Amino acid sequence: MNSFSLDNLQSLTWFFPEIAITVGVIAVIIWDLISAGLNRIRGIVVITLASLLTSGFLSLAYLMRQLAGLTPSMSLFGGLLAFDPFSHLFRMLFAFVAAIVIVFASPSSETGAGTRKRRGAGEFFTLLLIITLGLNLMVMSRNLLMIYLSLEVVSVISFVMAGFKIDNRKSAEGALKYVIFGGMASGIMLYGMSWLFGISQSLDIGEIGNQIAMATAQNGRVPLVILLGVVCMLGGLGYKISAAPFHMWTPDVYEGAPTSITAFLSVGPKAAGFAVLIRFFEEGVKATTHYDGRLTPWAMIAGLIAMATMTVGNFTALHQSNIKRMLAFSSIAHAGYMLLGFCVFDQQGKQAIMFYLLTYALMNLGAFLVVAAVAERNGGNEDIATYNGLGSRSPVLAIMMAIFLFSLTGLPPFAGFIGKFYIFASLLHVGGRWNWILATVGVLNSVVSLFYYARVVRAMYLTKPDDKRALTVRVSWGTTIVALAVPTLALGIYWAPIYDFMTASLLIGR
Amino acid sequence: MISIPLEHYLVVAAVIFAIGACGFLARRNALVALMSIELMLNAVNVTLVAFNRWHGDNHTGQMFAFFIIAVAAAEAAVGLAIVLALFRLKKSVRTDTADLLKN
Numbered sequence: 001m002n003s004f005s006l007d008n009l010q011s012l013t014w015f016f017p018e019i020a021i022t023v024g025v026i027a028v029i030i031w032d033l034i035s036a037g038l039n040r041i042r043g044i045v046v047i048t049l050a051s052l053l054t055s056g057f058l059s060l061a062y063l064m065r066q067l068a069g070l071t072p073s074m075s076l077f078g079g080l081l082a083f084d085p086f087s088h089l090f091r092m093l094f095a096f097v098a099a100i101v102i103v104f105a106s107p108s109s110e111t112g113a114g115t116r117k118r119r120g121a122g123e124f125f126t127l128l129l130i131i132t133l134g135l136n137l138m139v140m141s142r143n144l145l146m147i148y149l150s151l152e153v154v155s156v157i158s159f160v161m162a163g164f165k166i167d168n169r170k171s172a173e174g175a176l177k178y179v180i181f182g183g184m185a186s187g188i189m190l191y192g193m194s195w196l197f198g199i200s201q202s203l204d205i206g207e208i209g210n211q212i213a214m215a216t217a218q219n220g221r222v223p224l225v226i227l228l229g230v231v232c233m234l235g236g237l238g239y240k241i242s243a244a245p246f247h248m249w250t251p252d253v254y255e256g257a258p259t260s261i262t263a264f265l266s267v268g269p270k271a272a273g274f275a276v277l278i279r280f281f282e283e284g285v286k287a288t289t290h291y292d293g294r295l296t297p298w299a300m301i302a303g304l305i306a307m308a309t310m311t312v313g314n315f316t317a318l319h320q321s322n323i324k325r326m327l328a329f330s331s332i333a334h335a336g337y338m339l340l341g342f343c344v345f346d347q348q349g350k351q352a353i354m355f356y357l358l359t360y361a362l363m364n365l366g367a368f369l370v371v372a373a374v375a376e377r378n379g380g381n382e383d384i385a386t387y388n389g390l391g392s393r394s395p396v397l398a399i400m401m402a403i404f405l406f407s408l409t410g411l412p413p414f415a416g417f418i419g420k421f422y423i424f425a426s427l428l429h430v431g432g433r434w435n436w437i438l439a440t441v442g443v444l445n446s447v448v449s450l451f452y453y454a455r456v457v458r459a460m461y462l463t464k465p466d467d468k469r470a471l472t473v474r475v476s477w478g479t480t481i482v483a484l485a486v487p488t489l490a491l492g493i494y495w496a497p498i499y500d501f502m503t504a505s506l507l508i509g510r
Numbered sequence: 511m512i513s514i515p516l517e518h519y520l521v522v523a524a525v526i527f528a529i530g531a532c533g534f535l536a537r538r539n540a541l542v543a544l545m546s547i548e549l550m551l552n553a554v555n556v557t558l559v560a561f562n563r564w565h566g567d568n569h570t571g572q573m574f575a576f577f578i579i580a581v582a583a584a585e586a587a588v589g590l591a592i593v594l595a596l597f598r599l600k601k602s603v604r605t606d607t608a609d610l611l612k613n
Contacts, residue, residue, distance in 0.1 A: 145574055152581045159588050172596040179589040180543045187550035194554045198561035
């Protein structure tokens, strides 16, 4: 696919977004040691935001260079990492998500940043930056070893972050489940990798793809051992995106972790997991929906996982009383919708997922921010009952929450509707009985999801408040919430420029 | 020199992997779960090294195994720290007593 790869020294020129984050990590550690008091936390926030923005804008600059045809797509570090528009788009998304989460976390007492002693604030921001670095490497990986290492960077640090509220039992329990399931999932994934290595004698996913294509052509179908290896890999990646058989950790971790981390985990690692999944199936498996006129096992497996993920997520979300837990199940359901776009293994599905991830990042971050704002004024209580009468207690906040929830449901005229529309369109574009079944299940699931999202909206507007006092929100959080709600609405009405930009970017990587 | 064929290594690795998986599913002690994961990872190492020995033109597989060992150590360190944090709050390392979070 890519004609040439650069050696280590040459690659550094095209590695600046990651270098910016690395410098940020070191700077935060040093600043944390030499400063004290309020200056400390302010300095840390400024450094982290600066390094993230630098990283995001450098990725944008690379993307623009590639769009202008100045730089071809290539492999960095002797074929370990990819340099292509696909990874630039994701790196911009991660910089954006991490920056929002930092604004979100800086005054919060859960992260240690908002308390008097500011215990652990330095660690929190350092770890957040390192996760972002890991996410960047994940979307660029083009080698099994690199996929494993970047995935583990993200996983191990996510474990620490999930248990960040050190004297909270829920947080420790969530983190324990995360570690144990994470270890299991990476063990299964590695077993799959070891077999793929055994068959193809290479860790490079392009080379593996050639071997798989050759073996498939020889046998007329996918050999069993390759099927086993790829399914094992799906296990590890499915864990990251919280797909159906590997979703058990999600609600516990999301409920136990500090809300800012929950917001981050529900967007960042999920997006990176999808990026690895798409790259691996495109370059490493060279998957198609049909082979010799028959449905391939890949389309079948991905479709089954997608259906199971959506259904489990939506139906379990129906009877949750804790809002964070409900949003956790809703995020599982959203992973299912995105997997629908993955099932078709083509350019249109890839664009649909990319666009969906952007809208999902906006609305999900927004919803979790509102949760954090409401929980803070209710003594950390996250029950849906605390939303009773929010429409009169804090009208603006309630409107914002309603926008996010309706967008998550996929109602027009919000961004979530357009995202879902493109996902279903990509399925029907390929057509065939299987894809029609998948699309139908997806639409029915969207209808089910309306029930639990509407429950919160009903609580906000139709139930009388237990506590009639007005609910105030921090200025920084209020601004961020509005800043996320505006594009959620705007992208639902006028999305064409963003969608066309993504399409153009993804096409030139070919 | 009598050399052991590749299949033997692969079977041993598969058996170790299965033991690890069964231990993970059957036991309710967080420490045993972490040990089972370690078994599974070592099964992967055996498979990688065996395949590499069989192909033999480079050391990619061995190198991968070293990375796995290093990362597994990091993961175990974090895992044990979390088990310790939970033990301080609950005085137990059994996963079935960690039941505060439920559907």
